[in-house]
Amino acid sequence: MMSASTPLPLRVAIIGAGQVADKVHASYYATRTDLQMVAVMDSRLDQAQAFAERHAIAGAYQDLRLMLQEAKPDIVSVCSPNRFHFEHVMAALAAGCHVMCEKPPAMTPEQADQMRLAARKAGKVLAYDFHHRFALDAQLLREAVLDGTFGEIYVTRAQALRRCGVPGWGAFTNKSLQGGGPLIDIGIHMLDVAMYVLGFPAVKRVTAHSFQKLGTTKYRGQFGEWDPKSYTVEDALFGTIEFCNGGILRLDTSFALNIREQSIMNVSFCGEKAGATLFPAHIYDDVGGELQTILSRDEADDQRHLRSMDAFVRHVMGEPVMIADAEQGLVVQQLVAALYQSAETRESVELC
Structure with missing residues (x-):
């Protein structure tokens, strides 16, 4: 049993159940005992369910806002198609989450700027996987x-x-x-x-x-x-x-x-x-x-992807590392x- 002085693991959710989410994001999060993957969301529910089963994740969702409301993640990985990065990052930031987003940041500079300002206003880390x-x-x-x-x-x-x-x-x-x-x-x-x-x-x-x-x-x-x-x-x-x-x-x-x-x-x-x-x-x-x-x-x-993910998590935990x-x-x-x-x-x- 976890002692009262031991902090609870940070809760992680993943948006998009494709290859990069599988091979990079979930694979990295699984190496850490101070993180717990609690939910995955995909526009195809069957793909989210298969992803959840592979990685022993409790929740599989097709609705983003329902996932954020029920799973209450601290960290969100955005691995959806480019067109949806803005929508998904903004929703995660609004829910009080730190965000690691796959490249590109968004579809336009105006969207990327809104994302930047939203992260600053929320006091949350927003990083991109330029590994x-x-x-x-x-x-x-x-x-x-x-x-x-x-x-x-x-x-x-x-x-x-x-x-x-x-x-x-x-x-x-x-x-x-x-x-x-x-x-x-x-x-x-x-x-x-x-x-x-x-x-x-x-x-x-x-x-x-x-x-x-x-x-x-x-x-x-x-x-x-x-x-x-x-x-x-x-x-x-x-x-x-x-x-x-x-x-x-x-x-x-x-x-x-x-x-x-x-x-x-x-x-x-x-x-x-x-x-x-x-x-x-x-x-x-x-x-x-x-x-x-x-x-x-x-x-x-071959470790650059791992270092990118690791720097993001360390930055979330307060270390002054480059992201x-x-x-x-x-x-x-x-x-x-x-x-x-x-x-x-x-x-x-x-x-x-």
Whole structure:
């Protein structure tokens, strides 16, 4: 029996009973004795019930407000489709819960800003699962930026590219549900980690071009089949973010692009003193025409999802650890919106 001095576990509820909720959120929460998963909600009740059975969760719901009212969670994970992030986060905050939300924060910067303000008003933690910034590689490069290893970084290149990697499941090809394609799905991850390493410099201008050439003509790739007739997102987007300090960030992202590699997920940084690639972390410079390695990390790092979840929970419990917070989530959402706007209008978007 728990003693009177032992605090009760924090109660956790999960919204969305899909793969990321299963493999990341529930799997992490199950490792902690100071947390108890008490409820799961999904628009498909049978899926919520199956999820609850797998993870020994008492309550399975189809109605969000009923779940929040009956289960009374302290923490909520939002793992629903992008279109519903705003609604679900706002409801959880209104119920007095701390929230971990999958990316992207929302569908628009206006929604992300309302979420930020609601979390501040409620005095609750709102974090986003931009897990790549929690890789050891990202931490090493961020420290190198802070200690001046690179000097001024004036060119950054972020790539999230697939040759033919259109997701054959879920709503990833549906713009009305997702808000976009590869930019808002995989490109946003490399955008966030690049901005994190750089220290979120102020942005002056954004320019972008997008293309839809392959997703509406092909139907099968490395992640299964999709319907080209209902493919409404971009195949690829290429953008340039200009910073107020004079530097630039090039972002290239695709679901389908005729490149040699099957997939590229990486960021490179070029500074006046040294350069680096992120995954795995390598820092180098040139001495007399010869490459000189300053730092090299070759180990695979598969724990970034775990570190992201762990940082959120530790932050909820009062530890001053880094999280992908609501302020930075808003900045990333603003950049995504500006990239899409520029690609649609073929004009630069001024942000300062």
